[in-house]
Amino acid sequence: MTLLRFLLCLFTFIGALAAAGALVISVLLMLRFPPLLVAVVLACWILCKLLKAFGKPGQTNATTPSAQ
Numbered sequence: 001m002t003l004l005r006f007l008l009c010l011f012t013f014i015g016a017l018a019a020a021g022a023l024v025i026s027v028l029l030m031l032r033f034p035p036l037l038v039a040v041v042l043a044c045w046i047l048c049k050l051l052k053a054f055g056k057p058g059q060t061n062a063t064t065p066s067a068q
Contacts, residue, residue: 004034
């Protein structure tokens with residue numbers, strides 16, 4: 001059981017380290033190539049608009065005055 005817990009912690013650490021490395025590399029690439037930064041910002045904006053447009057039917061937007 002101790003070996004399984006150790007392996008779980010090891011793979012979790014490796015995954016977190018890989019995610020942090022991927023984040024740093026993507027930020028460096030976005031700073032090196034400004035069109036990539038524009039594309040990422042545009043994609044995030046489109047995703048935000050789509051999530052607001054296709055929200056759950058029972059879910060209300062907290063920023064509207066009627067929800068308060």
